[in-house]
Amino acid sequence: MNHKINKMNTLTKDTDKVTITEKLVSGSFTVIDALLKENVTTVFGYPGGAIMPIYDALFDFRQELNHILVRHEQGAIHAAQGFSRVSGKTGVVFATSGPGATNLVTGLADAMIDSTPIVCITGQVFAHLLGTDAFQETDIVNITTPVTKWNYQVTDAAEIPSVLAKAFFIAKSGRPGPVLIDITKNAQLQMLNYQEYQPCNFIRSYKPSPDIRSEYIEQAAKVINEAKKPFVVFGQGVILGNAEKEFLRFIEKTGIPTAWTIMGMSGIPTNHPLAVGMLGMHGNYAPNLYTNECDVLIAIGMRFDDRVTGRLDKYAKQAKIIHLDIDPAEIDKNVLVDVPVWGDCKETIPMLTDFVEEKSHHDWLQQFKNAKEVEVEKLIQPELFPSEGEVTMGEVVQLLNELTNGEAVIVTDVGQHQMIACRYAEQTKTRSNITSGGLGTMGFALPAGIGAKYGAPERTVVAIMGDGGAQMNIQELGTIMQFQPNVKILILNNSFLGMVRQWQELFHEKRYSFTDIQSPDFVQVAKGYGIEGNKVKDREDLKAALIEMLEYPKSYLLEVAVRMEDNVFPMVPQGKGVSEIVLCKEDI
Amino acid sequence: METVKKEYTLTIYTENHVGLINKIAIMFSRRKISLESFNTSPSEVPNIYRFTSVVIEAESVVKNLVKQIEKIIDVFRVYCNTNEEIVWQQMALYKVPTKVIMHEVRVERLLREFGASAVVIREDYTIFEVTGQREEINAFLVELEKYGLIEFVRSSRIAIINKSEGIHKSVLEMEKLNPALKSINNEFLDKKDQVFQM
Numbered sequence: 082m083n084h085k086i087n088k089m090n091t092l093t094k095d096t097d098k099v100t101i102t103e104k105l106v107s108g109s110f111t112v113i114d115a116l117l118k119e120n121v122t123t124v125f126g127y128p129g130g131a132i133m134p135i136y137d138a139l140f141d142f143r144q145e146l147n148h149i150l151v152r153h154e155q156g157a158i159h160a161a162q163g164f165s166r167v168s169g170k171t172g173v174v175f176a177t178s179g180p181g182a183t184n185l186v187t188g189l190a191d192a193m194i195d196s197t198p199i200v201c202i203t204g205q206v207f208a209h210l211l212g213t214d215a216f217q218e219t220d221i222v223n224i225t226t227p228v229t230k231w232n233y234q235v236t237d238a239a240e241i242p243s244v245l246a247k248a249f250f251i252a253k254s255g256r257p258g259p260v261l262i263d264i265t266k267n268a269q270l271q272m273l274n275y276q277e278y279q280p281c282n283f284i285r286s287y288k289p290s291p292d293i294r295s296e297y298i299e300q301a302a303k304v305i306n307e308a309k310k311p312f313v314v315f316g317q318g319v320i321l322g323n324a325e326k327e328f329l330r331f332i333e334k335t336g337i338p339t340a341w342t343i344m345g346m347s348g349i350p351t352n353h354p355l356a357v358g359m360l361g362m363h364g365n366y367a368p369n370l371y372t373n374e375c376d377v378l379i380a381i382g383m384r385f386d387d388r389v390t391g392r393l394d395k396y397a398k399q400a401k402i403i404h405l406d407i408d409p410a411e412i413d414k415n416v417l418v419d420v421p422v423w424g425d426c427k428e429t430i431p432m433l434t435d436f437v438e439e440k441s442h443h444d445w446l447q448q449f450k451n452a453k454e455v456e457v458e459k460l461i462q463p464e465l466f467p468s469e470g471e472v473t474m475g476e477v478v479q480l481l482n483e484l485t486n487g488e489a490v491i492v493t494d495v496g497q498h499q500m501i502a503c504r505y506a507e508q509t510k511t512r513s514n515i516t517s518g519g520l521g522t523m524g525f526a527l528p529a530g531i532g533a534k535y536g537a538p539e540r541t542v543v544a545i546m547g548d549g550g551a552q553m554n555i556q557e558l559g560t561i562m563q564f565q566p567n568v569k570i571l572i573l574n575n576s577f578l579g580m581v582r583q584w585q586e587l588f589h590e591k592r593y594s595f596t597d598i599q600s601p602d603f604v605q606v607a608k609g610y611g612i613e614g615n616k617v618k619d620r621e622d623l624k625a626a627l628i629e630m631l632e633y634p635k636s637y638l639l640e641v642a643v644r645m646e647d648n649v650f651p652m653v654p655q656g657k658g659v660s661e662i663v664l665c666k667e668d669i
Numbered sequence: 670m671e672t673v674k675k676e677y678t679l680t681i682y683t684e685n686h687v688g689l690i691n692k693i694a695i696m697f698s699r700r701k702i703s704l705e706s707f708n709t710s711p712s713e714v715p716n717i718y719r720f721t722s723v724v725i726e727a728e729s730v731v732k733n734l735v736k737q738i739e740k741i742i743d744v745f746r747v748y749c750n751t752n753e754e755i756v757w758q759q760m761a762l763y764k765v766p767t768k769v770i771m772h773e774v775r776v777e778r779l780l781r782e783f784g785a786s787a788v789v790i791r792e793d794y795t796i797f798e799v800t801g802q803r804e805e806i807n808a809f810l811v812e813l814e815k816y817g818l819i820e821f822v823r824s825s826r827i828a829i830i831n832k833s834e835g836i837h838k839s840v841l842e843m844e845k846l847n848p849a850l851k852s853i854n855n856e857f858l859d860k861k862d863q864v865f866q867m
Contacts, residue, residue: 208857209864222688227695231742234688236855243850251742267857267864285847286684286745410736413729 103274108238109138111275112202112264115245116146118278121173123147123164123535125157129177130217132204134269136175149535149564152556154181156528158188158259159554162197163532166515167490167540169323171198171252172532178205179217182263183224187522189259190228194519195344196321198257200248208236208265222263230258238271246281255289256408257321290407293424293432301403301420302436304377308401310445311337312375314360314368314389317344317518318382318406324427325349325511328381331434336441338449340368342383343503347513351487351506357449361389362653363500366460366662367452369653372397373660374448381405382426385415386519395658405429459664460650465505471644472620474501474573480627481543481571482507489541490515490533494526494550497579500649502545512537524553527570531557534566541569541631548574548600558610561636569630570612570638572603575645583648587666588655607638614638676705677731678750678757678828681720682712682840684743686852693720696738702726706759708825714840716849717745723826745840750830757828761806762788763797763813764820770795773816783809794819 106114112135116124124146128136139148151157154176161172172192176182182203192199206215222234231251235244241264248260305311319328325348332339332349338357341348343364349356358365360372369391372378378400383389390396393415404412405422412421422429464475478501481489487507492515493499499516508514515533517525530544551572561568582596604614613633617626623641630639653662654669663669683689690709697704705723712719724731735747767790770776780786780797784805789796799809806823813821830836857864 207864208855209859209861211855211858223691226688226692227699236857237853240853283847284742285843285849287742408740410733410740412736414733414736 103276105272106275107134107138107269108241108264108271108273109134109269111238111241111273111278112245112269113138113142113146114275115242115249115278116173117142118280119171119245119249121146121171123149124173124175125149125151125160125164125532126175127151127154127157127177127181128175129181129204131178131206131266132175132181132202132269134266135202135204135264147535148175149531149560151528152559153554154184155187155524156531156554156557156560158185158192158199158201159522159525159528160532160535160557160560161199162188162192162195162525163492163515163529164536165197165199165532166529166536167512167533168536169512170536171200171249174199174201176201176203177217178203178221179219181217182221183219185261186225186228187520189225189261191517191520191522191525192259193228193230195517196257196317197259198252199259200245200252201259201261203261203263204269205234205263205265207267209267211236211265221261225261228259229261232261232263234263234265235268236265238268238273241268242275242278243281246279247284250281250284251287290425291409291423293422293429295432297420297422298429298432299436301379301422302433304401304403304420305335305337305379305433306438308377310371310375311335311377311379311442312368312371312400313337313339313379313381314342314372314383315339315345315348315381316342316383317348318426319345319348320511322382322407322425322427324430327427327430327434329353331430331437334434334439335437336439336446337379338371338442338446340365342386342389342518343514343516344518345383346503347508347511350509352509355446357453359503362391363504363649363651365453365504366456366651366664367449369651369659369662370452371449373399373658375400377401377403379403379405380416381430382407384411387415390415391653391657391659391661395660405433456651456664461505472618472623472641473647474498474575474643475505476620477571477573477623477627477641477643478502478505478545480624484624484627484631485541485543489513489543490537492516492526492530492533492542492544494546495521495523496547496550497575497583497647497649498545498547498573500580523550526550527554528557528560530568530570531560531566534568542567543569543571545571545573547579548572548576549578549598551603552600555606558607558612561612562610565635567634568636570607570636571630572638572640573643574600574603574640575643575647576600577645579647580649582646586646586648587669603638603640612636612638614640616640616642618642672727674725674727676723676725676752678752678755678826679720679722679724679731679735679738680748680750680828680830681722681738682745682747682836683718683720684745684849684852685716685718686743687854689741689743690720692741693722693738693744696734696741697722697724700730700734702730702734706825708827710827712840713837714844717840717844721826721828745843746836748830748836750828754832755828755830757802757826758800759803759806759824759826760798760800761810761821761823763799763809763818764794765797765813766817766819767792767795769817779812783812785809
């Protein structure tokens with residue numbers, strides 16, 4: 082069946098003297114039309130029986146819609162996440178019913194916890210077969226309910242346009258999140274009279290962002306103006322709200338030291354004079370230490386994750402807490418707040434900036450700098466500039482900074498390399514740090530890197546992963562082979578599941594239970610997929626190898642053998658408060 | 670942190686959509702909170718439904734729960750009330766052998782004492798009904814156990830919030846300004862032959 086508009090039947094209907102032009106089209110056509118009207122340019126997907134009519138409709142629009150055929154549906158959704166995170170657009174995924182749909186679950190959970198706007202369209206068995214254990218039937222709507230912002234099953238084509246319009250509105254508005262629309266095969270095949278696609282901008286039971294209450298803004302400003310040692314901590318909310326400039330103006334006017342969560346990283350340039358580093362279990366020393374010394378903690382677009390707060394009853398107890406968030410359910414969820422500022426930070430931050438006094442907190446900032454000196458001396462210097470022994474993860478990241486001027490998109494997987502990359506990467510542009518923060522999904526980096534390249538084709542994308550995570554979605558090398566996105570793949574191989582091994586060393590008496598993992602020859606694997614690659618283990622070869630990787634005109638895999646039993650420090654040990662952060666294992 | 674657990678009644682105003690029960694129930698089960706009671710009912714406004722659920726939990730937990738349930742797209746508002754802030758009732762049915770009950774007790778006195786009424790009286794069994802709160806329902810249960818109780822069932826709690834004028838007005842207003850869209854159910858389950866003729 083050909084789905085192009087010019088080849089379709091059209092019919093005209095007279096209703097109360099108004100002539101509405103309707104076209105007889107398939108449900109599948111309306112799916113594709115909805116995507117085009119929502120300005121979707123890229124779809125990541127994998128076909129199968131129950132979604133074939135949609136793929137048939139797609140065939141006529143393969144010029145308009147760039148469909149990337151992944152090698153596994155998990156790859157599709159992580160790619161869509163990477164795409165969305167660098168571009169700010171909604172990522173779109175196609176998958177078939179049954180296993181195709183269930184393979185999306187991890188990515189949905191990841192996008193849910195990291196607030197990434199995604200629309201997944203899954204095929205489903207015919208409506209009359211629902212509940213009969215039909216071939217490739219799974220109840221994906223109920224399976225994905227806890228990991229989606231909204232989901233819906235369509236059994237009648239008449240619903241497709243309005244449901245997809247709702248899906249795009251819900252995914253992107255307010256606090257973003259993933260939406261899954263399950264469409265039965267009969268609805269995809271069904272012919273319907275189709276008018277124009279109507280985007281959705283209102284749902285009566287859904288309030289994307291809460292009303293801003295100016296009395297709280299004024300109250301927050303008063304608290305900030307009176308503060309002696311104020312401290313700003315921000316998360317991805319600043320990036321999701323496109324409020325980087327507004328945020329920068331706020332911190333520069335108030336002169337407050339500023340730290341980010343892993344998800345907030347790149348929201349301000351990492352080398353900004355007020356930037357004091359990353360929070361969290363393996364964040365920087367000073368921001369963790371002084372969380373428990375500040376008198377006012379201003380949290381913006383972050384959710385006080387347990388990896389950020391450490392033990393809650395020892396978290397910033399001395400401080401008045403101001404929390405700006407678009408999601409009212411985040412206020413008081415983990416940390417009780419003194420001044421709640423509900424609303425979209427794109428609006429609330431400038432309002433707050435108007436009320437705060439221009440200040441500088443020189444001495445207070447100096448305290449952070451002094452603590453940073455301690456960290457530099459004890460940890461950062463030896464990690465970034467070692468003179469002997471095997472290569473460290475830190476020095477690879479350091480060289481990468483040098484070679485990319487901090488302008489690359491850094492996509493990371495999960496584990497030690499992730500913490501090292503996020504601790505040491507220099508980032509000068511927003512939307513540069515793509516990682517699986519909340520869910521901690523190994524296997525995220527390779528597909529997310531592919532998606533990031535489609536989301537920001539003009540930027541250098543480096544997907545950094547460990548030897549464990551590299552093998553978790555390694556099949557996506559096939560996607561690179563076929564579609565040739567220029568993704569740089571950097572594997573930091575310590576021959577261990579390093580973060581788990583670190584915990585076994587520190588807290589389980591070095592009982593290395595199944596953390597020594599064997600890997601294939603990654604370079605040979607890449608070659609099998611037609612991807613150029615190289616492996617280095619010596620310091621003197623490292624820089625040249627990185628240059629070769631970055632300058633190669635196509636995708637390139639570089640494996641670096643790094644120290645096997647290095648640990649990531651500093652560390653806020655589990656069950657400890659943030660100011661109990663330690664710089665080395667002897668201090669635990 | 671508050672650790673005293675109390676009984677809270679949650680009144681949840683929603684759209685009338687398939688699957689919403691699951692979306693709400695999941696918010697409790699993900700925390701391993703058991704629902705003491707869960708009721709679904711239409712409201713005074715057409716197309717708007719209300720769920721009434723009862724949990725015994727700490728205030729801080731319930732507050733978070735309420736905000737997270739409110740985030741479900743098809744949920745309008747969630748109200749959380751203590752027992753002092755609501756009027757609530759449950760109903761129970763009791764089935765007893767007629768022979769025993771007729772011979773061994775003075776039924777009129779029994780009904781008066783427990784505020785019960787007879788719904789069905791047959792030769793083989795009789796069904797009584799009590800509407801009230803848990804203590805009243807349980808007291809009658811204990812009493813009837815002496816007389817060969819065959820079957821007992823209690824409904825979930827329904828509750829009216831003492832100060833609900835504001836909710837009524839806002840819901841009414843919303844339905845007037847933005848009436849509900851028609852929701853489509855699966856029309857094909859018993860029409861297998863038609864599917865391939867569309």
